[in-house]
Structure formats: C-alpha cells, structure tokens
Amino acid sequence: xxxxxxxxxxxxxxxxxxxxxxxxxxxxxxxxxxxxxxxxxxxxxxxxxxxxxxxxxxxxxxxxxxxxxxxxxxxxxxxxxxxxxxxxxxxxxxxxxxxxxxxxxxxxxxxxxxxxxxxxxxxxxxxxxxxxxxxxxxxxxxxxxxxxxxxxxxxxxxxxxxxxxxxxxxxxxxxxxxxxxxxxxxxxxxxxxxxxxxxxxxxxxxxxxxxxxxxxxxxxxxxxxxxxxxxxxxxxxxxxxxxxxxxxxxxxxxxxxxxxxxxxxxxxxxxxxxxxxxxxxxxxxxxxxxxxxxxxxxxxxxxxxxx
Amino acid sequence: xxxxxxxxxxxxxxxxxxxxxxxxxxxxxxxxxxxxxxxxxxxxxxxxxxxxxxxxxxxxxxxxxxxxxxxxxxxxxxxxxxxxxxxxxxxxxxxxxxxxxxxxxxxxxxxxxxxxxxxxxxxxxxxxxxxxxxxxxxxxxxxxxxxxxxxxxxxxxxxxxxxxxxxxxxxxxxxxxxxxxxxxxxxxxxxxxxxxxxxxxxxxxxxxxxxxxxxxxxxxxxxxxxxxxxxxxxxxxxxxxxxxxxxxxxxxxxxxxxxxxxxxxxxxxxxxxxxxxxxxxxxxxxxxxxxxxxxxxxxxxxxxxxxxxxxxxxxxxxxxxxxxxxxxxxxxxxxxxxxxxxxxxxxxxxxxxxxxxxxxxxxxxxxxxxxxxxxxxxxxxxxxxxxxxxxxxxxxxxxxxxxxxxxxxxxxxxxxxxxxxxxxxxxxxxxx
Numbered sequence: 001x002x003x004x005x006x007x008x009x010x011x012x013x014x015x016x017x018x019x020x021x022x023x024x025x026x027x028x029x030x031x032x033x034x035x036x037x038x039x040x041x042x043x044x045x046x047x048x049x050x051x052x053x054x055x056x057x058x059x060x061x062x063x064x065x066x067x068x069x070x071x072x073x074x075x076x077x078x079x080x081x082x083x084x085x086x087x088x089x090x091x092x093x094x095x096x097x098x099x100x101x102x103x104x105x106x107x108x109x110x111x112x113x114x115x116x117x118x119x120x121x122x123x124x125x126x127x128x129x130x131x132x133x134x135x136x137x138x139x140x141x142x143x144x145x146x147x148x149x150x151x152x153x154x155x156x157x158x159x160x161x162x163x164x165x166x167x168x169x170x171x172x173x174x175x176x177x178x179x180x181x182x183x184x185x186x187x188x189x190x191x192x193x194x195x196x197x198x199x200x201x202x203x204x205x206x207x208x209x210x211x212x213x214x215x216x217x218x219x220x221x222x223x224x225x226x227x228x229x230x231x232x233x234x235x236x237x238x239x240x241x242x243x244x245x246x247x248x249x250x251x252x253x254x255x256x257x258x259x260x261x262x263x264x265x266x267x268x269x270x271x272x273x274x275x276x277x278x279x280x281x282x283x284x285x286x287x288x289x290x291x292x293x294x295x296x297x298x299x300x301x302x303x304x305x306x307x
Numbered sequence: 308x309x310x311x312x313x314x315x316x317x318x319x320x321x322x323x324x325x326x327x328x329x330x331x332x333x334x335x336x337x338x339x340x341x342x343x344x345x346x347x348x349x350x351x352x353x354x355x356x357x358x359x360x361x362x363x364x365x366x367x368x369x370x371x372x373x374x375x376x377x378x379x380x381x382x383x384x385x386x387x388x389x390x391x392x393x394x395x396x397x398x399x400x401x402x403x404x405x406x407x408x409x410x411x412x413x414x415x416x417x418x419x420x421x422x423x424x425x426x427x428x429x430x431x432x433x434x435x436x437x438x439x440x441x442x443x444x445x446x447x448x449x450x451x452x453x454x455x456x457x458x459x460x461x462x463x464x465x466x467x468x469x470x471x472x473x474x475x476x477x478x479x480x481x482x483x484x485x486x487x488x489x490x491x492x493x494x495x496x497x498x499x500x501x502x503x504x505x506x507x508x509x510x511x512x513x514x515x516x517x518x519x520x521x522x523x524x525x526x527x528x529x530x531x532x533x534x535x536x537x538x539x540x541x542x543x544x545x546x547x548x549x550x551x552x553x554x555x556x557x558x559x560x561x562x563x564x565x566x567x568x569x570x571x572x573x574x575x576x577x578x579x580x581x582x583x584x585x586x587x588x589x590x591x592x593x594x595x596x597x598x599x600x601x602x603x604x605x606x607x608x609x610x611x612x613x614x615x616x617x618x619x620x621x622x623x624x625x626x627x628x629x630x631x632x633x634x635x636x637x638x639x640x641x642x643x644x645x646x647x648x649x650x651x652x653x654x655x656x657x658x659x660x661x662x663x664x665x666x667x668x669x670x671x672x673x674x675x676x677x678x679x680x681x682x683x684x685x686x687x688x689x690x691x692x693x694x695x696x697x698x699x700x701x702x703x704x705x706x707x708x709x710x711x712x713x714x715x716x717x718x719x720x721x722x723x724x725x726x727x728x729x730x731x732x733x734x735x736x737x738x739x
Contacts, residue, residue: 054434058420065422134414135435136394301397304390305326 038293044138051137055145060152074153075160082108089225097227099168099268105161106267107224107260113154114190114256115215121146121194122211126202129307139300140293143198147191151183161267173270182262182273185282189255192288199292199299202306222256223264255281316406316487316518317369317392323400324362324387361387362542365401369535374519376529376550378557379539380581385522388539389413389489392520407486407518410436414491415476421465425456425475428464432479446482453504454478474501481508487518503641526554530691531642540581551691590683592625592654597679597692602664610699611668613710617696619663621679625654630684633661637696638676645675645708651684671708672700 045052064070082105090100097103124142125132132139165171201207219225234246241249251257258277265273362384369375379385390396391403393411418435419428429450433443451460454475456467464472490509509532513519523529529536529550536553538546540560546553560581567582601608602616611617619635634649648663661681675698678691701710 050440051434054431055418058418058423058431062420062422130414131417131435133390133395134417135411135437136409137435137437304395 035290037297038290041138041140041293041296045140045144048138048141052141052144052148055141056148056152059145059149074156078105078109078112078157079160081112085225095226096230099170102164102168102170103227103264103268104225105164106264107222109154109157109161110186110260110263111219111222111224111256113150114186114259115219116153117147117150117190118193118197118215119208119212120150121190122197122201122208124194125198125303126205126208126307132304132307139303140195140296143194144191147187147194151187165267170268172267175266175270175272178262178266178273182259182266182278185262185278185285186259188285188289189259189281192285192290192292195289195292195296199296199303202299202303218254218256221250221254223250223260228257228261251277252280255284314371315368315404316371316373317367317520318404319365319367319391319401320403321401322362322365322367322391322398322403323360324384324391324396325358325360325399327358360542362391362539363400365539365542365544367537367544367547369518369520371406371518372516373534374513374521374532375535375537376533377520377522377537377539378524378526378529378554379545380561383539384542385539386413386491389491389520389522393489405487408437409487409489410480410483410485411489412477412480412491413489415473415480419464419472419476422463424463425454425460425467426451428475429479432476433483436480436483437485438483442484446484450475450478450482453482453508455501470498470501477501477505481505481512485517487520488512489520491522492524506641526558527642530554545581591627591629592623592631592681592683594621594623594679594681594692595658596622597677597694598622599677599694599696607694610697611670613670613672613698613701614667614712617665617668619665619677619679619694621661621663621681622658623654623661623681624658625656628653628655630654632680632682632684633663634680634682635663636678636680636691637670638678639708640674640676642676645670667712668698669710669712670696670698671706671710672698673708674698 064073067073069076082101085104085108086101089095090104121143124146125139128142131137131142162172197207197211201211228247228250231247231250232243234241234243239246251261258274258281262273262278265271365388367388377385377388387396389411390413391398392405393409393413394403394405395411395413416428416432418431420431423431426447429447430440430443433446433450434440438446454460454471454477456471456475459467459471464475467475509519513532521528521533533550535548536546536550537544538553538557546556564581598620599607599611600618600620601611602618621633621635623631625631630651631654632649632651634647636647637645639645650661650663652661675696677694677696679694680691705713
C-alpha cells in the first residue's frame with residue numbers, strides 16, 4: 001500500500017522529481033515503518049490476549065470488589081450521574097428536548113466509555129511500575145486493558161439504556177444494527193488516542209492533568225447534554241457563520257461530536273447515522289492509530305527506565 | 308569454553324547500557340521542547356555528562372544447563388544486567404541473544420491484587436509471568452500444595468501474613484517451568500522449612516537441565532551452588548570462571564578496599580569499581596585432592612555404613628616448609644554444618660597426606676558433603692575441595708541425621724522384685 005522503494009532508485013529517473021520528493025518525505029517521516037509498527041503492535045496484542053483478558057477481568061472484578069452493592073454499581077454510577085444532569089439541565093434549565101433523560105442517557109453512556117478510557121488510559125503505563133520493571137510483556141497491553149475494561153462496562157450498562165427506553169415507550173428499532181459500526185469507530189478512536197497519551201505521559205507527567213481538564217472541556221463541546229440542532233445564530237459573537245455552518249464545524253472538528261450524533265441517531269432518532277462525519281472519524285481513527293503505534297513504539301524502550 | 312553458539316543459553320556481545328540522569332532531563336526536555344524537536348525532526352542530542360553508564364562492553368556467554376552466579380557490589384550493574392537479559396531493558400549498545408523460554412524472578416507477586424483470593428491471584432500472576440491458562444489449570448493444585456496455605460488459598464490476599472504472601476508468590480514463580488530461570492536475591496523466602504523446600508525446588512531446576520542465572524550476595528551459595536560465576540564491577544565483567552576462584556578474588560578486592568578505606572572509602576560510593584589487585588602470591592601449600600575411605604577397602608566405596616569408619620585423606624603439595632591449617636567439615640545436602648574439625652601442623656616442603664579418622668561415622672542415611680580446606684596459618688580461608696558422602700540405609704528404627712552409638716534398656720520393679728530385664732540391645736548395622 002505504500003511506496004517502499006528507496007528514494008535513490010527513483011532519483012535516477014530525471015523526470016520524476018515531484019515523485020522523488022514525495023518518496024523522500026515518506027521515507028523521512030517513516031510512514032512505511034509506522035505501518036509495519038502498527039501491524040506488529042496489533043499482532044503482539046493478539047499474542048498476549050491472555051494477559052489482556054486476565055488484566056481486564058481483574059480490573060472489572062476489582063472495581064466493585066468488597067463493596068456491598070458490587071456489580072450493581074455498573075448501573076448505579078451512570079444513573080446517578082444522569083440524575084444530576086437531568087436535575088440541572090432538564091428541570092432547572094428546562095431543556096426543550098423531548099424525553100430529555102433518555103436523550104441524555106444515549107450520549108452519556110458512550111461518553112463515560114470515552115472519557116474514563118482516555119483519563120484512565122493516560123496513566124495506564126506510568127502507574128504500572130510494578131509490572132513494567134519486573135516482567136517482560138508488550139506495554140500496549142496496559143492502555144488496551146483500560147479501553148477494553150471500559151468497553152465491557154459500557155456494553156454491560158446498555159441494558160439500562162434499553163430499560164429507560166422502555167419506560168419512555170421508545171423501544172430500539174432495526175437501526176440498532178449500526179451499533180457495532182459506531183462502536184468500532186469509537187473504540188478505535190479511543191484506543192489510538194490512549195496509546196499516544198499513555199506513551200507521552202511516561203516522560204511528561206503534566207499530561208495527565210492536562211488531559212483530565214481537556215476531557216472535561218470536550219464534554220461540554222460535545223452534544224451530550226445538549227442537542228446539536230439547538231445550536232443557533234452565532235453571529236452575535238462576531239462569527240460570520242450560519243447556524244448550519246456552526247453545526248458542521250462542531251461536527252467535523254470534534255470527532256466525538258460525530259460519534260455522539262451517530263449514537264443519538266441509532267437510539268433516540270431511530271434513523272440511519274449520517275455517514276460523512278462518521279466516515280471522517282473512522283479515517284481519522286485509522287490515521288491516529290497509525291501514528292500512535294509509532295509514538296508508542298519509539299517510546300516504549302524507555303518505559304521501564306522512566307516509570 | 309569451546310561451545311558452539313547453540314549450546315549457549317544467553318549470549319551478550321559488547322552490551323552497554325546508559326541511563327539518562329533524571330536531574331538533567333528535567334531541564335533538557337519538556338513537552339514543548341520535545342514537540343519542537345519532533346517538528347524540526349532533530350535528533351536528540353545527548354551530552355555525555357547527562358548519562359550514567361551502568362554497563363559497558365559486557366561480553367558474557369552463559370552455557371545451557373549451567374548455573375551461573377553473578378556477584379558484585381551494590382550498584383555495580385548486576386540488576387541492570389538481569390533486566391537486559393529478560394528484555395525489560397533494551398541495550399544501548401551491543402546485542403543479546405536468548406535461546407529458550409526465559410522466566411525472571413526479579414520481584415515476587417507481580418500483579419497480585421489484595422482483594423482477590425490466593426487462587427485468583429495464582430491465575431493473574433501466572434499469566435503475567437507468561438503461563439497459559441491451560442498450563443495454569445494443570446499446575447494450580449501443585450502451586451497451592453507448594454505454597455502450603457491450606458484453607459487460606461480462598462481468602463483475599465490482603466489477609467495474608469507477609470510470609471504467606473511471599474510463599475504464594477514464590478510458588479507461582481517457580482512453577483512457570485522455563486528453560487532459563489533468572490533469580491535476583493529471592494531465595495531467602497519464608498521460614499527455615501520453606502527455605503529448604505525452595506532450595507530443593509531450585510535443585511530440581513538445576514538437575515532438570517535448566518539454565519539458572521542467579522544474582523546474590525551470598526558468596527557461599529555461589530561457591531556451593533554454581534557451575535560458573537561472573538563478577539560484575541563498575542559496569543564491566545571483571546572476572547568470569549570457576550566460582551571458587553571468582554569468589555576468592557572478589558573477597559580479596561573487597562578486603563583490600565576495606566583495608567585502604569579511611570574516611571573516603573571506595574566502598575562508600577556505590578557502583579564504583581573496586582581497586583585492581585596484584586595477582587595473588589602463590590600459596591605455600593595447596594590441597595590437591597580429598598579422598599574418602601572406609602578403612603578396609605581400596606578406593607572410595609559407593610556408600611558408607613552408619614557404624615563404620617570414615618577416613619578423610621587430604622593430599623597436599625607444599626612449596627616450602629610452613630605451618631598449615633587443615634580443616635574438614637561434614638555438611639548436609641542443603642549445606643547445613645553437621646561437624647567440623649581442624650588441625651594446625653608443620654608441613655615440610657614436598658607432597659604429603661593428612662588423614663582424619665572417624666572410628667564410627669554415626670550419621671543417618673542420606674547424602675552429605677565433605678569439605679576439606681588447607682591454608683597456611685594466619686591466612687584467610689580458601690575455597691574448599693568437596694567430596695560427596697553417601698550413607699547407606701540401616702535396618703534399625705532410628706531417624707535424624709546423627710546416629711550415636713545407642714542402647715535401649717527397660718527395667719521394671721513393680722511385680723517381680725529384683726528382676727531387671729535388658730530388652731533389645733541395639734547396635735545398628737553391625738559390620739559383617
């Protein structure tokens with residue numbers, strides 16, 4: 001899929017100067033190398049799936065171990081979270097959105113999956129000194145464990161969403177077949193982001209605090225609490241944009257906005273998700289994963305020394 | 308050693324390892340400078356004063372099925388070497404080749420979770436150490452039995468005593484069944500009984516043809532246990548070879564450093580190499596061999612009798628006439644001292660033999676080791692010569708490592724007055 005020829009071989013042909021330059025840039029930026037790195041990254045993850053699974057089940061079971069309600073917290077945590085937001089935005093600020101609690105829940109559950117993965121994943125490598133300095137294993141298992149743990153938690157909390165839908169007499173329609181696609185896109189995006197952040201946080205511990213705050217900011221910039229359609233005229237802030245342009249800007253600049261919109265389409269609006277923004281996120285995720293594997297690979301030799 | 312590369316378990320060629328000093332890293336690299344550096348695609352400039360050279364030019368070949376002891380001062384680079392072998396660190400220079408599945412006991416209980424039961428932790432820890440779920444299912448009962456935790460195995464690990472915790476961790480780690488076992492100072496786990504068990508387990512590993520790399524400060528273990536020893540000093544392999552020789556040179560260097568030490572001692576700065584030594588002067592007397600006899604047979608018998616004689620013959624060569632100290636020790640299979648004796652005598656120049664006679668061996672059945680030493684008087688202890696001593700089983704009812712001459716008698720005064728009965732005088736295993 002990539003030009004693997006040496007740039008020198010191309011340079012002998014005088015008429016291909018632009019091509020030569022492209023090849024040099026590819027070579028210099030090591031894109032071909034990163035491609036191989038990405039495949040190796042995933043292969044190692046597969047080889048160590050036993051470890052990945054053991055660590056994931058450990059996290060899942062440890063999470064509510066020794067608590068009285070135990071597994072029920074999987075449902076209670078997002079529910080209580082929702083109650084707070086419904087109280088503020090649904091009751092006190094009287095959101096015009098119909099069936100607001102259900103609307104909110106459709107976005108809140110996937111958002112919790114994303115935010116817990118990114119915030120937890122950022123420190124996943126830097127916090128595991130005990131493992132990294134004592135045992136040899138591919139370090140990408142650690143961020144992958146965090147993402148997988150939160151993914152499973154998300155899947156386990158889905159019945160709660162359906163239960164709430166039933167209360168609003170809003171049962172899932174055939175559009176639920178799109179769920180796996182959206183799930184894969186969001187997981188790939190989350191994993192790619194988490195790889196880079198976890199690798200960089202080993203050397204730059206400031207990142208974990210920056211990330212926690214950025215995720216918080218992104219939460220309010222992502223249509224979780226509010227409806228994208230409610231974005232109105234922004235010209236009074238000096239922005240020369242129509243309402244539609246403002247929505248598109250939000251949708252295409254914030255990958256999570258597109259993913260959230262897709263979840264809403266499936267569960268709340270019962271329509272086929274818009275392909276363009278979702279496809280853009282899918283491509284972005286692939287690119288991010290690609291680059292992140294490279295970042296991770298280049299840094300992982302120093303993990304054991306720096307944690 | 309003229310072994311082909313395939314007979315080597317681990318080969319290190321020109322291996323060097325440098326670490327960046329974290330005190331300098333702070334001002335040399337931040338998120339911003341890194342980002343700019345990546346944008347400009349500049350190579351990271353590493354100034355030599357910012358790095359610590361933990362190891363340099365290490366060439367080490369560890370043969371298959373051998374036990375190698377790695378000794379050296381604190382901070383000399385031993386643990387770094389182990390982490391390079393296991394692949395936790397990658398070398399800054401040189402290459403490392405490993406043939407076989409490697410298991411490292413660098414720290415016990417990696418990934419143990421206090422809220423989980425012992426049994427659950429066996430699975431998590433085992434998988435972290437590289438076992439598959441199927442292997443673990445096969446071995447979990449062995450592990451539980453070895454750890455001797457009883458009903459506690461189904462209790463959360465946080466309720467364990469530290470000894471129980473270590474026993475469980477050790478049990479899992481030693482059941483990984485690797486080709487190459489790397490151990491960093493963890494043999495001293497648990498109480499006396501468990502230590503015997505763990506050294507028996509190590510013996511099982513060694514006899515099973517596994518390669519063992521052992522880092523320890525217990526020089527006695529290196530001498531008695533290892534086939535080879537490597538002395539790491541100041542990040543280099545200072546000496547490699549016969550454990551006794553290496554340990555002797557190491558001891559000499561340490562005591563010479565201690566002798567020179569007055570205030571600014573080289574020993575007070577960790578990692579610093581020990582001073583170079585002049586080659587040891589040739590010993591005026593050396594032990595050439597130690598032989599065991601039973602007093603009536605030519606040659607060494609395969610087994611000795613509890614009640615029979617033991618003669619220990621120490622053959623020596625003396626370069627000059629001097630006063631020498633002979634010493635003989637009998638040790639149990641796990642190294643415990645059972646009996647020791649010594650004699651200082653004049654040894655005229657030439658060859659000779661000193662003989663220690665035990666008219667009655669008085670040891671229980673089993674395998675023992677006889678250690679013989681010879682040193683000029685006022686000289687430090689030298690490495691011993693060893694001979695194995697096997698004591699045959701006897702028919703009597705007696706147990707324990709010692710069999711002193713003994714006799715039972717029962718006397719009764721209750722019914723029949725003046726009737727004293729000698730019942731069953733036993734002298735075990737009387738010589739035919």
